[in-house]
Amino acid sequence: MKSPPDKETAAAIDLLQDLVARARKAGADAADAVLFEGFRCRTRSGSARPSGFERSEGQDLGLRVLVGKQQAIVSSSDRAPKTLVALVERAVAMAKSRARGPVLRFSPTRPILRTTGLLSTCSTRQSRVQKP
Numbered sequence: 001m002k003s004p005p006d007k008e009t010a011a012a013i014d015l016l017q018d019l020v021a022r023a024r025k026a027g028a029d030a031a032d033a034v035l036f037e038g039f040r041c042r043t044r045s046g047s048a049r050p051s052g053f054e055r056s057e058g059q060d061l062g063l064r065v066l067v068g069k070q071q072a073i074v075s076s077s078d079r080a081p082k083t084l085v086a087l088v089e090r091a092v093a094m095a096k097s098r099a100r101g102p103v104l105r106f107s108p109t110r111p112i113l114r115t116t117g118l119l120s121t122c123s124t125r126q127s128r129v130q131k132p
Contacts, residue, residue: 015079019063022088028065028095036060063087067095 005013016033023031037059044052061084062075072094076087 030066065091070098
């Protein structure tokens, strides 16, 4: 038996399901959404000693909607409620304004959740800035 998702994962699932429901309510025949989160760490060294440490984090939310045979894909890194409303409105408006395309399909209707472990990369290469 699978254990229930942690709070962070459950919140992400709720966000994506809400986004898809909003898109359907706004006029999309079908919709799907994806959320990516990640971070990057970097150390700087000088004189064979670490001289700094940087960490950056990022997230991106994507929404694809179908209206008839037209589709639109939009994304945002902002999860603010008013941004999500605008994201849905923009996606549906874009799909309605596009020319009809070839046959489009979605994957099975069951939710697909995939999480990946940490991906670590390390470079031992040092770059040196040469003064002119």
